[in-house]
Amino acid sequence: MITAEQKPIDKIREMIAPYKRILALGCGSCVAECAAGGEKETAMLASTLRMAAKLDGRDILIHEKTVDRQCVKDFILPLDDIIDQYDAVLSLGCGAGVQAVAEIFSAVPIIPALNTEFIGETRDQGYWVENCVGCGDCVLYDFGGICPLTRCAKHLLNGPCGGSRDGKCEVDPEVPCAWQLIIERLSKFNALDRLEKIYQPKDWSMKQGLGPRNIIREDQQR
Amino acid sequence: MRKMSQLKKIFNKGDLAVTAECGPPKGADPEAIFKKAELLRGKADAINVTDNQTAIVRMSSLAACGLLISAGLEPVLQVVVRDRNRIALQSDILGASAMGIKNVLCLSGDHQSFGNQPQAMGVFDLDSIQLIQVVKTMRDEGTIWGGGPLTKSPELFIGAVANPFADPLEFRPVRLAKKIRAGADFIQTQCVYNLDKFEEWMNMARERGLTEQVNILAGVTPLKSSNMAKYMKKRVSGIDIPDELIKRMEETPKNRQRDEGINICLETIQRLKEIQGIRGFHIMAIEWEEAVGEIVERAGLLPRPSFDQD
Numbered sequence: 173m174i175t176a177e178q179k180p181i182d183k184i185r186e187m188i189a190p191y192k193r194i195l196a197l198g199c200g201s202c203v204a205e206c207a208a209g210g211e212k213e214t215a216m217l218a219s220t221l222r223m224a225a226k227l228d229g230r231d232i233l234i235h236e237k238t239v240d241r242q243c244v245k246d247f248i249l250p251l252d253d254i255i256d257q258y259d260a261v262l263s264l265g266c267g268a269g270v271q272a273v274a275e276i277f278s279a280v281p282i283i284p285a286l287n288t289e290f291i292g293e294t295r296d297q298g299y300w301v302e303n304c305v306g307c308g309d310c311v312l313y314d315f316g317g318i319c320p321l322t323r324c325a326k327h328l329l330n331g332p333c334g335g336s337r338d339g340k341c342e343v344d345p346e347v348p349c350a351w352q353l354i355i356e357r358l359s360k361f362n363a364l365d366r367l368e369k370i371y372q373p374k375d376w377s378m379k380q381g382l383g384p385r386n387i388i389r390e391d392q393q394r
Numbered sequence: 395m396r397k398m399s400q401l402k403k404i405f406n407k408g409d410l411a412v413t414a415e416c417g418p419p420k421g422a423d424p425e426a427i428f429k430k431a432e433l434l435r436g437k438a439d440a441i442n443v444t445d446n447q448t449a450i451v452r453m454s455s456l457a458a459c460g461l462l463i464s465a466g467l468e469p470v471l472q473v474v475v476r477d478r479n480r481i482a483l484q485s486d487i488l489g490a491s492a493m494g495i496k497n498v499l500c501l502s503g504d505h506q507s508f509g510n511q512p513q514a515m516g517v518f519d520l521d522s523i524q525l526i527q528v529v530k531t532m533r534d535e536g537t538i539w540g541g542g543p544l545t546k547s548p549e550l551f552i553g554a555v556a557n558p559f560a561d562p563l564e565f566r567p568v569r570l571a572k573k574i575r576a577g578a579d580f581i582q583t584q585c586v587y588n589l590d591k592f593e594e595w596m597n598m599a600r601e602r603g604l605t606e607q608v609n610i611l612a613g614v615t616p617l618k619s620s621n622m623a624k625y626m627k628k629r630v631s632g633i634d635i636p637d638e639l640i641k642r643m644e645e646t647p648k649n650r651q652r653d654e655g656i657n658i659c660l661e662t663i664q665r666l667k668e669i670q671g672i673r674g675f676h677i678m679a680i681e682w683e684e685a686v687g688e689i690v691e692r693a694g695l696l697p698r699p700s701f702d703q704d
Binding site: 332 | 411503507515518519520521522524527539555557569571575584
C-alpha cells in the first residue's frame with residue numbers, strides 16, 4: 173500500500189485560509205489502512221478545522237466525503253454533481269489521489285492534507301514499514317524476498333557494508349541490517365550461493381529513464 | 395610523472411608496503427595538504443586521500459590528490475559512491491588518471507546521515523563492488539561501462555576496503571572474494587585492534603585462497619587518548635577495540651597516552667607481520683600525521699624503497 177501521514181494542522185490551516193467552502197475528501201484505500209486519510213480521519217480533520225475556525229471567529233463551511241479510491245477516475249467522476257458548491261478541495265488522498273482529482277476538476281483548487289511516504293506494509297497495529305521502491309525490475313527472487321534497494325540504507329546490491337553490527341544497521345541501531353536478513357533467509361533455503369554472484373549496476377531507466385512512467389495495456393482498454 | 399604505481403611496484407617486488415592517510419581540510423587552503431605532505435614524505439609509499447569522510451564536506455579528494463602530486467607524493471584517490479552517480483564517477487576516474495593519479499580506492503562511503511549535510515540525497519547508484527568492476531572495465535577493456543571506447547584507458551591500481559570486524563563474520567570472506575573477482579588489486583582493512591578476530595578473518599581469507607590473489611594491507615590507527623578509544627568503540631561504525639586496550643589506555647597518565655597509543659600500534663604491527671598473507675600496513679593516523687614517521691621507523695619499515703622513474 174501507499175502510506176501517508178497528515179501534515180501539521182497549522183500547515184493545513186494556512187493552505188485553506190483563503191477559502192470559505194471546502195470539501196474534505198478522504199480515500200477509502202491505502203491511506204485508510206494506514207489511518208491517515210480514511211473516512212474516520214477525514215471526519216476528525218474536518219471537525220478540528222471547523223473548531224479552529226470557530227475559535228478564530230471565521231465563518232467557513234467544511235463538508236466531508238470519502239470515496240473508495242481517489243486515484244481511480246471512475247470513483248472521482250461522481251463528485252461532478254457536488255463539486256461546484258465548493259471553492260476548494262482538501263484531499264486526504266495520497267499524492268496520486270490529489271493529482272487525479274486535480275486532473276479531473278481543473279477549475280477547483282486542490283490542497284493536499286497528507287504527506288505521502290512510501291510503499292510499505294502494515295507490520296503491526298500502528299506500525300508501517302517501507303519495503304518497496306517500485307524500481308520496475310523486481311529483484312526479490314535473488315535476495316530471498318527482502319529488497320536491498322529499499323531496506324539497505326545504501327541500496328547495496330552486493331552488501332553488506334562494513335557498518336553491519338549485531339544484525340543492525342549503522343544508520344539506526346533500531347533498524348535491522350537488510351543484508352543480515354537476506355543472508356539468514358537465503359541460508360534457510362540453502363541458497364547462499366546466490367550471493368557469490370556479483371550483481372550488476374541497477375538499470376534505473378526502468379524507474380526514471382523517461383521521466384514519469386505509465387503502463388499501457390491494450391487488453392485492458394475498452 | 396610516474397608511469398606506474400609505486401605501490402604496485404612494491405607488491406611486485408614482494409616488499410611490505412606502507413600507505414598513510416591524509417584527510418583534506420574543511421576549507422580551500424592548499425597549505426593544509428602541503429603541510430601533511432611534508433610530514434608523510436618518505437614515510438609511506440602512497441598516501442590515501444579520503445573522500446568527504448564521515449559525510450562531512452571537505453576539499454575534494456581529487457583536488458587534494460592533485461596537490462599531493464604537485465608536492466611529489468603518490469596519492470591513493472579514495473572514491474565513495476555516496477555522492478556521485480556512474481556518470482560522475484567514471485568522469486572523475488578519467489580525470490584522475492589524466493592528472494597522474496595511479497591508485498584508486500573504491501568504497502561505498504559513510505552514510506550521509508552521519509555528516510554535516512544530513513538532508514543530502516544519498517546517490518548510491520553503484521555500490522563499491524560495482525565501482526571496482528567499472529574501473530577495471532575502463533582500464534582493461536578500454537571502454538566505459540556498457541561499452542563505448544575510451545580514447546585512452548585510465549591506468550589505475552585498484553583498491554578496495556574490507557572490514558573484518560563487521561557482521562556477519564562468516565559472510566565477510568564471501569564479500570572479499572567478490573571484491574577480488576570484481577577487480578581489486580589491493581585491499582586496505584579497517585583499523586585492527588582486535589587481533590584475534592582479525593586472525594580469524596585472515597584464516598578464512600587464506601582458506602579461500604584469497605590472500606594469494608590480492609595484496610592485503612592491514613589498517614592501523616594509533617590511539618591518541620583513552621577518550622578517543624572509547625569514542626571510536628562506541629561511535630565509529632565497524633571499529634572493534636577490545637576492553638583490555640581501553641583499560642590499558644585509561645591506566646596510562648594523560649600526558650603519556652599518545653606514547654602508549656603508539657606502543658600499542660607498534661605491538662599490533664609486530665603481530666600483524668607474523669600473519670601469513672599480510673602484504674603491508676595502512677597507517678591511518680587521524681589528524682596526527684606526525685605519528686606516522688615514528689611508527690614506521692620503530693616498526694623497522696624505513697627506509698621506504700625508491701624506484702627509478704620508469
